[in-house]
Amino acid sequence: MTAPTPRRSWLNQxxxxxxxxxxxxxxxxxxAVELVAVDKVFAAGRTGEVTALVGVDLAVAPGEFVTFxxxxxxxxxxxxxxxxxxxxxxxxxxxxxxxxxRQARLDQDYGIAFQQSGLMDWRTVVRNIELPLELxxxxxxxxxxxxxxxxxxxxxxxxxDHRPGELSGGMQQRxxxxxxxxxxxxxxxxxxxxxALDEMTRERLQAELARIAAETGATVAFxxxxxxxxxxxxxRVVVMSARPGRVSAVVDVDLGVRTEDTREAPEFFxxxxxxxxxxxGRRSPSVAAFGAGEER
Amino acid sequence: xxxxxxRILTPLAVGVAFLAxxxxxxxxxxxxxxxxxxxxxxxxxxxxxxxxxxxAALATGSNALVGLVAGSVLGILAALVASxxxxxDELLIPLAAAVNAMPIIALAPIFNNMFSTTSTVxxxxxxxxxxxxxxxxxxxxxxxxxxxxxxxxLDSYAASGWEFARKVRVPNALPFVFTGLRLAASLAVIAxxxxxxxxxxxNGLGTxxxxxxxxxxxxxxxxxxxxxxxxxxxxxxxxxxLERLAMPWKRTALAG
Amino acid sequence: MPHVWEILRRFGRPETAAPGADSVxxxxxxxxxxxxxxxxxxLVLGVAVGLLLAVLxxxxxxxxxxxxxxxxxxxxxxxxxxxxxxxxxxxRLRIGDATWQPWMSVAVIAAYLAFFPVAVGALxxxxxxxxxxxxxxxxxxxxxxxxxxxxxxxxxxPYLVPALRLAAASAVIGAIVAEISTGTRGGIGRxxxxxxxxxxxxxxKVYTAFLGAAALGLVVAGMVALVDLLLSRYRPAEAHS
Numbered sequence: 068m069t070a071p072t073p074r075r076s077w078l079n080q081x082x083x084x085x086x087x088x089x090x091x092x093x094x095x096x097x098x099a100v101e102l103v104a105v106d107k108v109f110a111a112g113r114t115g116e117v118t119a120l121v122g123v124d125l126a127v128a129p130g131e132f133v134t135f136x137x138x139x140x141x142x143x144x145x146x147x148x149x150x151x152x153x154x155x156x157x158x159x160x161x162x163x164x165x166x167x168x169r170q171a172r173l174d175q176d177y178g179i180a181f182q183q184s185g186l187m188d189w190r191t192v193v194r195n196i197e198l199p200l201e202l203x204x205x206x207x208x209x210x211x212x213x214x215x216x217x218x219x220x221x222x223x224x225x226x227x228d229h230r231p232g233e234l235s236g237g238m239q240q241r242x243x244x245x246x247x248x249x250x251x252x253x254x255x256x257x258x259x260x261x262x263a264l265d266e267m268t269r270e271r272l273q274a275e276l277a278r279i280a281a282e283t284g285a286t287v288a289f290x291x292x293x294x295x296x297x298x299x300x301x302x303r304v305v306v307m308s309a310r311p312g313r314v315s316a317v318v319d320v321d322l323g324v325r326t327e328d329t330r331e332a333p334e335f336f337x338x339x340x341x342x343x344x345x346x347x348g349r350r351s352p353s354v355a356a357f358g359a360g361e362e363r
Numbered sequence: 364x365x366x367x368x369x370r371i372l373t374p375l376a377v378g379v380a381f382l383a384x385x386x387x388x389x390x391x392x393x394x395x396x397x398x399x400x401x402x403x404x405x406x407x408x409x410x411x412x413x414x415x416x417x418x419a420a421l422a423t424g425s426n427a428l429v430g431l432v433a434g435s436v437l438g439i440l441a442a443l444v445a446s447x448x449x450x451x452d453e454l455l456i457p458l459a460a461a462v463n464a465m466p467i468i469a470l471a472p473i474f475n476n477m478f479s480t481t482s483t484v485x486x487x488x489x490x491x492x493x494x495x496x497x498x499x500x501x502x503x504x505x506x507x508x509x510x511x512x513x514x515x516x517l518d519s520y521a522a523s524g525w526e527f528a529r530k531v532r533v534p535n536a537l538p539f540v541f542t543g544l545r546l547a548a549s550l551a552v553i554a555x556x557x558x559x560x561x562x563x564x565x566n567g568l569g570t571x572x573x574x575x576x577x578x579x580x581x582x583x584x585x586x587x588x589x590x591x592x593x594x595x596x597x598x599x600x601x602x603x604x605l606e607r608l609a610m611p612w613k614r615t616a617l618a619g
Numbered sequence: 620m621p622h623v624w625e626i627l628r629r630f631g632r633p634e635t636a637a638p639g640a641d642s643v644x645x646x647x648x649x650x651x652x653x654x655x656x657x658x659x660x661x662l663v664l665g666v667a668v669g670l671l672l673a674v675l676x677x678x679x680x681x682x683x684x685x686x687x688x689x690x691x692x693x694x695x696x697x698x699x700x701x702x703x704x705x706x707x708x709x710x711r712l713r714i715g716d717a718t719w720q721p722w723m724s725v726a727v728i729a730a731y732l733a734f735f736p737v738a739v740g741a742l743x744x745x746x747x748x749x750x751x752x753x754x755x756x757x758x759x760x761x762x763x764x765x766x767x768x769x770x771x772x773x774x775x776x777p778y779l780v781p782a783l784r785l786a787a788a789s790a791v792i793g794a795i796v797a798e799i800s801t802g803t804r805g806g807i808g809r810x811x812x813x814x815x816x817x818x819x820x821x822x823x824k825v826y827t828a829f830l831g832a833a834a835l836g837l838v839v840a841g842m843v844a845l846v847d848l849l850l851s852r853y854r855p856a857e858a859h860s
Contacts, residue, residue: 151519172521179519185512188612189534198530202520230612373684398707466792469808469832472815473825549695556697557796561815569697576703588696595695 097165098126099254099286100150105159107145107312118311119145123159125305125314129253132280132287134301136294136342142312143290147258150288151179163254175203177254178247182262184239186231186246193218193227196246203250217245220279237268244272248279255280255287261296270330273299277325294346298322298338299330306345316345400582408586415571416590423567424594426483427555430490431547431598437491438498439540445499446506446532447524456503463496468554471561486558486567493554494547498540505539506532541606548602552595568594621823626830629823643824647831650807655835657722657806658794661729662787668730669737669786676738677745677771678763687742694735698728698793702800725797725806732793733786740782744775780847787839795832807832 107120120142127133135143148154149161152168163171171177178199186195196214205213218224221241231239240260247255261269277300280287291297297304298320306316320338322329329335382402388394389401396404409416445455467489474485509531517527559569568591575584621629630644641649672690676683705727709719748770756766798808807828814825 153515153518172519175521177519179516181512181515183512185510185516187513187531187534189537189610199520201530202517202522202526232612370684373681374686374688377685377689398704463788466788466795466832466836468792468796469811469829472811472818473829476815476818476822476825549691552695553697560796560800572697588701591697592692592695596692599691599695 097129098162099129099131099164100127100288101125101160101162102146102149103160103162105146105149105156105161107142107149107154108157120149120156121311121313123314127286127288129286130284131303132277132289132301133303133305134289134291134297135305135307136291136297137307137312137315137346138309139292140309140312141307142309143307144258145312146307147256147288147290151177151256171254175199175250176252177256178250178252179256180240180243180247180258180260182259184231184236184243186239186242188231191228191230192223192234192242195231195242196249198246199249213249214245217248218242220248221245221275237264237272240264241272241275244276244279248283251283253285255285255289257287257289259290259292262292269293269296274325274327276300281324294339294342295330295335298335298342299325304342304345306342308346308348315348318342318345396581397579400585404582405585405589408583409589412583412586416568416587419566419568419571419587420590420594422564423552423555423559423569423591424598426486426558426567427490427551427594427598430487430555431494431551433487434491434494434551435498435544435547438495438543439502441495441499442502442506442536443528445503447528459496459499462492467492468557471558475562480562481564483564485563486555489558490551490554494551497546497550498543501539501543501546502536505536508539509535537610541602541609545599545602545606548598549595552591552598556591621826626823626826629821629827643827647807647810647827650805650810650828651831651835653722654791654794654798654806654808654832655838657725657798658729658790658835658839661726661794662733662790664726664730665733665786665790666737666783669734669782670741672734672738673741673745674767676742683742690735690738693731698732698796698800701731702728702797705797706801721801721803722805724801725794725803728797729790729793732789736782736785736789737779740778740785741775744778744782745771747771747778748774776850780843780850783846784840784843787843788836791832791836791839807835 102123102125105120105123106118109117109119111117123146135146137143145154149156150163150168152161152163152172161168164176166174166176186192187198190198193211193214196217197210200210200213215224215227218227221244223238223241223245226234226238226242231242234242240263244260247257261272264272273296276287279285287300289297289300302320304318304320305314306318307313308315318338318341322332322334322338385399386402389399441455441459445451470492471485471489474488478484513531513535514527517531522530556567556569556572559567560573564570565574568587572584572587572591575581575587630647631642633642672686676686702724705724706721709721709724709727745767752770752774753766756770761769794806795808795811797803798806799812803809810828811825811832814821814828818825
């Protein structure tokens, strides 16, 4: 964190957080996210141990959009939560922006969105977006401006003073995404954020997310169980399988800039088929070695 | 609009029908007033003793209010402590449950002995103790029942325990606290009235009821009973109003 | 206030100065046993009435609208005033050969206090199943009665248990206060009043009565906890913070 910090509240100093809007740009080729030999075993109560993940080796380059897809029980959500430091690996290391996952969380290097919007119904929409900024000690003016800017970004400027209960599911999810972007993080973690929405809203939000990711240059780690969504959004699709949860294949998707017609293009369908085959366990020739680009 | 009309009219209709049946029953069966006076006789007593009823209601009401406020504040504080420190939680819950299971009202004679005969403190103390438990239990439940997603969200913000309590726990607990408050409000009035039965200053509704009854002026006694009910209702409605004011978002949820 | 050990010692010594008087412990236990039985009768009655009202109000929206306000209002009526009246009414009743005993008035008052939390709690519980669950029962062409037995009643258990806790405590309190207002002999309420009259001369005695009453409350609370345990099958997973 080399940018100057205008004001660090006592609390922020104590927990080692910074007040930067943008996490430091790492130009030296350090992966945005790196997992090495990660295992995760849950000691579940009555059913005994559950091996959620085993032997995961993965690296995500800065600015890359990576999707994790697989059947239930494959550990994709667990993987995301390991990166978010919401849980800890039983073995192996997780590094985010060259730091430990824990430090990355303390430094607020990422924004996260879940399948439920998790909006607080006692706060208005704009105050929901301001929540992470409040915790970082931003002053009122700055917070309010940033929140309104984000509402414009997700297309809901006129709902600033409404309550979450007055919004539809899709709108709530858009607010949740705006909140995830509030601190301008370089890394976005998203756990099936469009899972509870209808198809039309999904497609629209996918397009908006692709645009936002491209504009901000953020790295995105996205979990989904929809193959077209994975192919549409990402540059790499990490296919996972269950029992035990592990990475079974990686599919490169190079469809260029996403437009309205991308979903109709033959290359799109080809990639969807490729991912589907990978999910079924039939490896296809274009599966790349695990790792960021060709550097491994 | 129509739904609201039905909502208010139905209980009113039931009430009116009940009163009419009561009046008819007493008249036809020639029930003696000491068993069951007529509603009309009670009403007459209400209007005749208006000012005295108001004075007595004020006395009982102020006892109830002081106890309600004191008990609520203590209950909320205790819940905050109990939710933050697990150990305290484990100790305090069974203790509070035990205290609440005891008939608090049996403390009344003891408190009366501890203080002078003209003091209002014993009655207010009784109300405080009675009010404490529902507030404590409900506030604690609200503080603990945090949605897992909110917990994860604030973990992802590396929020401290204090920040988590301030931004999530407390506002989340408000609906629960108000549920407890509504119950505690009517309990406070009852406790205040019943506490007067054990001696002390003869200035409240409870004492008026018993003195009227011992003078066999039963319609008047019932008039004071009606006043006590009205007082309880006022407290309950005030608590409901407070709830509406403090949580305006509760009514704007989308249907379905 | 006397020391704790003074109070405990008082239990052992005779109740009054009269020759051959039982120890205070015996007197308090007798009183507690009496009040316990009366409170239990009141509790059972109150629970029955409360459940009946809740089922009625769940069945009919109109009944709910018309009755619920009065159920809530009923609790604003102070016990103290009702007690002697209930005794009077009871005196006029005659069920066959049996005459109305004073303790029955006490039980009725205990029931009056107990029915409210049960009625409100059971109603909330009976209304708690989601619309999906209710529609599922409809798709099985289940009658209202079947859906009551198989869906609504089990769903209401998590609401009934705290209500039962409250009702049990209220029944005990109601019984004690009613004993005092009606002057019914034999229960712990009577002892509290009697001993409090001698408080200046014999300060420890009134506390023994209070401890007895407190113990009664605890025993009843323990019973409800047992019921909670037995019904724990119907409890959903607890939400942990």
